[in-house]
Amino acid sequence: MQINIESRPAASAAYDTKKKRLVETIDRLYVRDARASLQKMLSKVHPVDLASVLDDLPPAHVVGVFGAIADADEAADVFSQLPPDLRRQVLSETKVEKLAGVLEHVPPDDLADLIGDLPEDQREQLMALLGRESKDEVESLLQYDPDTAGGIMTTDIFSLSHELTVEEAIENIRSHDDVEMVFYLYLTDESGHLSGVVSLRQLLLTAVDTPLHRIMNRRVMKVSTDDDQTAAAMLVDKYRLLAVPVVDEENILVGMITVDDVIDVIEEETTRDILKMAGTNESETLTHSAFKIARIRLPWLLAAFVGGLAATAVIGQFEVILAEVLVLGAFLPVVMGMAGNVGVQSATVAVRGLATGAIDVRDTVPLVLKELRVGLLLGAFYGVILAVYGYLIHESLALGEVVGLTILVNMTGAALLAVLLPMIFQRLKVDPAVATGPFVTTAIDIFGVLNYFVIASWIYDL
Amino acid sequence: MQINIESRPAASAAYDTKKKRLVETIDRLYVRDARASLQKMLSKVHPVDLASVLDDLPPAHVVGVFGAIADADEAADVFSQLPPDLRRQVLSETKVEKLAGVLEHVPPDDLADLIGDLPEDQREQLMALLGRESKDEVESLLQYDPDTAGGIMTTDIFSLSHELTVEEAIENIRSHDDVEMVFYLYLTDESGHLSGVVSLRQLLLTAVDTPLHRIMNRRVMKVSTDDDQTAAAMLVDKYRLLAVPVVDEENILVGMITVDDVIDVIEEETTRDILKMAGTNESETLTHSAFKIARIRLPWLLAAFVGGLAATAVIGQFEVILAEVLVLGAFLPVVMGMAGNVGVQSATVAVRGLATGAIDVRDTVPLVLKELRVGLLLGAFYGVILAVYGYLIHESLALGEVVGLTILVNMTGAALLAVLLPMIFQRLKVDPAVATGPFVTTAIDIFGVLNYFVIASWIYDL
Structure with missing residues (x-):
């Protein structure tokens, strides 16, 4: 696990000072070309903080420092967190081989958002860098309206057959340790239809030879790909869920929306409401002409x-x-x-x-x-x-x-x-x-x- | 697990119709005095939906229907979700014995919020209904400013000594199946100082005889009881956490703030901002004179x-x-x-x-x-x-x-x-x-x- 700039709340004076010092240190290491020390330093900073550090660096150093992030997975995390203008800069100035490696680790929903915002020609260029599998996933995600559940869901979802036992489920989770945040385990029938859900806690609490369909909750709260994103957000907010599964029109499980995405939706919708109250309707002041x-x-x-x-x-x-x-x-x-x-x-x-x-x-x-x-x-x-x-x-x-x-x-x-x-x-x-x-x-x-x-x-x- | 009115998003026309039918059915059962059927019906409805059903019932029937909820735990859940005016009605009209049983199951942070809003004399009356333990917890929570991390945290927190092994930790979780939402397991040293955190997933992924301090993340993101609630919300939002532990000035673990509380804080702060932008600063229009x-x-x-x-x-x-x-x-x-x-x-x-x-x-x-x-x-x-x-x-x-x-x-x-x-x-x-x-x-x-x-x-x- 990585270290964040400060374990106490951000936006305090102490945070600002620490961040400023970190920006200076990283910039100094980069200018001195102390690559090994720079890499070590970068590997210690939480991706969220690193993205914000990059935003504060002299613009000419951003791509260089980004390129010094050794771990492709971390680079992908940082990349996802960058503000749009820096993301564009990194895309156009980073070497193609390095970029392809990073993009391979960016979650498909972030990739789809990113690609959806690009002009047609850059879109093609970027798609060409992706592997077969990512490309297919991104293309299928791009079909959804960005304001629908399909448009905000992640397809990086871990589900199992409800025919398995608790023990088999735990084995499966052990062997997929790269899947993020499985606190609910969604279960499907033999055709991939969403059939139930169990929590990780239930797995810990139940005898290991119990079949999952015996302990699963069959009335899963779910949304459909075409549902409005606010409907998904309301469901998570109202019933205090950590995530909600997304199904297609045939009840096939295709993705999930996590509570952190819901926070983003709530903020986005509130901004929309506030701007409407003021008699305008777009927020991207700095990018629009x-x-x-x-x-x-x-x-x-x-x-x-x-x-x-x-x-x-x-x-x-x-x-x-x-x-x-x-x-x-x-x-x-x-x-x-x-x-x-x-x-x-x-x-x-x-x-x-x-x-x-x-x-x-x-x-x-x-x-x-x-x-x-x-x-x-x-x-x-x-x-x-x-x-x-x-x-x-x-x-x-x-x-x-x-x-x-x-x-x-x-x-x-x-x-x-x-x-x-x-x-x-x-x-x-x-x-x-x-x-x-x-x-x-x-x-x-x-x-x-x-x-x-x-x-x-x-x-x-x- | 309970059934919710509708597994698809709320606020749709279908939801409104289903809810209306449910309100009518419940009211009919109550008026006919069909107590057994009413209890069975009530036990099937999700507490969040039941609170909203009570809000739609004829005011004279609310306390009666609430009293028909057989399970004290469910009644407590419903009670926590009721709008303030209904909560006050239930408090003043429900029989004391029944009420004491219900309040015993309301989480201490909700109780503290509820009691904090009451006038002095009702406050005393209600405190008298609580058991020793709840009373102490509520009294300690009432000391915190409602806008601080201490003011919004729950003290219903499950933590273990970092000296235990993974196997012992799992045993402990099994024997405490009433604790809500333990997706992070907070760890403490022998004096109760917060020393680290492991996720439930890590427990599943690690050999059972490993001591927890070997796998725990020692740099836990945390807030202090006196930190502003927005600081806690920012931390959860920024680093996409599901919960953040709350410590006192000596780093003793005293509570936690979960992501659903954070959503409430974000909405509350946004409302405050919007009203300030309009040149006013309170929202409780219906309760204020x-x-x-x-x-x-x-x-x-x-x-x-x-x-x-x-x-x-x-x-x-x-x-x-x-x-x-x-x-x-x-x-x-x-x-x-x-x-x-x-x-x-x-x-x-x-x-x-x-x-x-x-x-x-x-x-x-x-x-x-x-x-x-x-x-x-x-x-x-x-x-x-x-x-x-x-x-x-x-x-x-x-x-x-x-x-x-x-x-x-x-x-x-x-x-x-x-x-x-x-x-x-x-x-x-x-x-x-x-x-x-x-x-x-x-x-x-x-x-x-x-x-x-x-x-x-x-x-x-x-």
């Missing part, structure tokens, strides 16, 4: 643009009042901004609550009533302050009344709208995350401006 | 309020222009809204990137340059449209120039500000999530309004 990013964000902004024009048209209808009471224009930013901000708070609480399952559609009525009261409280607080401010600064009681009352109504209305929209979206099976972005902000803007001028024309009697 | 929620959100809104007043003051300085060109007031919402929206997009991408590690502070310059170009592209696109709109609708070339130019400058500036602020916050070790909330929106508002009127006074030459 500015043009591509602008094109992604453009349609989301259209909602805000059309809404803004609508608000503009509303104000146009009230130009007489604006001409008469010019200061109304000056108060527009605070009157609109406060409503928008309380709206974002309410919408976010609702959308996140729906995503984590903390609330569901049945909670609509109590939630709306709660937000109504929250909006009223906040609106009353800031409304009074703004009314006093308006009255004192501009010496106009009417102005104070208008802005104070508007804030009260706008903030209450915004809180209500912002919690109602996500609940309605959820009921209509539309992703509620879109409701917090430009969509809800715009709705609140139009409502707020209209309300402001209606109140103004009423109080000023214009 | 409206007054408490308003008090939580109030200070976040203060930034927006002060900023709004500043923007109001800025417009006040330009009242002459506003009086002259009244339509400028009408365009305020669209001119401010577009900048605000692109700002939220940019800030969110930056903040989430920093949180997941996809970007770091070293990427500041390329990221800022990228956002500059994105802002320019989006600003040019919407600027031209708004300029044409302004010119056509209001037949004023000057108006078209002002609004078009303002959108271009505002959107570019907003994108820049919105990516710069989180990076600066990160460098100053302030949580960048606060930068996307009212803070950045307000900065953009003031910048946008000022810029609008400066451009207007320049083009109209007023």
Whole structure:
């Protein structure tokens, strides 16, 4: 087993210092061309840490240091952990023979992800480096949509016939010591159909001559290759599993998804949700071109643009009042901004609550009533302050009344709208995350401006 | 092993239908008082599903059905999975003898969480129901801050002396078949100090007379009870572990954190981040009173309020222009809204990137340059449209120039500000999530309004 930089949590100051020192040492050994010492050093560092060390090295030294990793298996582990830009650099600058040896040890699911991201011509080049078996596996994995269970599963799976005895199973595990993390042993019938599961612990606890089908759990929780990756993640999360087997449409066992993959899926889906809430939908800022990013964000902004024009048209209808009471224009930013901000708070609480399952559609009525009261409280607080401010600064009681009352109504209305929209979206099976972005902000803007001028024309009697 | 409602992913339509049918069946058996059939039915449902079934039952039947769960161990599992409000109901309405039996089977960490959430008087009542051993464990767990490794660990941990042989270890595991999920076996020296770890697989792979200290990995990744829960989660996530042991300040093994707890921590921290980005910081909407929620959100809104007043003051300085060109007031919402929206997009991408590690502070310059170009592209696109709109609708070339130019400058500036602020916050070790909330929106508002009127006074030459 390898040594990691630090056995205590990462991201602490101590970790940063240790890592910096390690980067310097490795770089010094490389520059001095002390190959034997460098190899020894590299063999001691945990692959996860080594990948992060490579990321901190001077770019010109990365491929050289990577090439000095003696063990192909370790090199493959490091390679899988590298950030995409370094991976590309290593792919294009490492000698072909060395690369082929490393790639042979990269798990097929990582290989498929890697190859799936490459442009067509590089894809072919890389496939040519793979052995027959890896190539077949990668090709079959590439058929699955990357967001499905098939797209994230590993095919490096160890299964046995349920006809074997406990003793035979243990023998089999002994002779396959290269298979990673077999904490569940999946069992199949004579045609490869998934028939049951036993845990390693059960093997230890049972008399050695017991046939596996006698102790196996037959109702295995499983997913199908075409299931969405989030469905697989939910299953693992909900039932607190360590892995879930993946079957094809004929219930043939083809792979498995482990809990560490599930953590990745959860983070990926959360990022997607957060970006959707902000009105955009891709995260690869550093690899995408500015043009591509602008094109992604453009349609989301259209909602805000059309809404803004609508608000503009509303104000146009009230130009007489604006001409008469010019200061109304000056108060527009605070009157609109406060409503928008309380709206974002309410919408976010609702959308996140729906995503984590903390609330569901049945909670609509109590939630709306709660937000109504929250909006009223906040609106009353800031409304009074703004009314006093308006009255004192501009010496106009009417102005104070208008802005104070508007804030009260706008903030209450915004809180209500912002919690109602996500609940309605959820009921209509539309992703509620879109409701917090430009969509809800715009709705609140139009409502707020209209309300402001209606109140103004009423109080000023214009 | 128990049967779950559905072996395929939850949250599908099929799952909903099956669950609804199960809820109806269970409720019917309960109402008919068919106790034997009800017990048999309940014993077949997976505890996770049973908790969710109880949540869907008529409230008046929940405690009765819960009481019909025959096996105390299963009842404890179900109880741990119940939502907080149901848990409270069960606690207050279940007979004391039955409850004591169930609580004896709830894992100590769940008990501590549960008791920590109760008001002082109920806490005492519940503690009185516990046996000596559970009580001591819960009391020691309650000492830890809930956000630390000590606060989330389970003390239900199985460890052995590293002096034992593989054979003795297997014997020990056999005789402790009630301990959950021992996939790693933690080893201690004669004083209880954590000294190493072996996996169950290693036990299967090694000759039975080998002493454990010969095969154990001595550099165990571990956390201390006082470490932050996120540090523990990062360690498990980064090195793809299934569990991490927890030690006290003297390296005595006191507990462990499993990967399913880590998933909970990641979701909890993400929720915290998202709410902070929206300018609020608590999620328990349904349990908190409206007054408490308003008090939580109030200070976040203060930034927006002060900023709004500043923007109001800025417009006040330009009242002459506003009086002259009244339509400028009408365009305020669209001119401010577009900048605000692109700002939220940019800030969110930056903040989430920093949180997941996809970007770091070293990427500041390329990221800022990228956002500059994105802002320019989006600003040019919407600027031209708004300029044409302004010119056509209001037949004023000057108006078209002002609004078009303002959108271009505002959107570019907003994108820049919105990516710069989180990076600066990160460098100053302030949580960048606060930068996307009212803070950045307000900065953009003031910048946008000022810029609008400066451009207007320049083009109209007023």
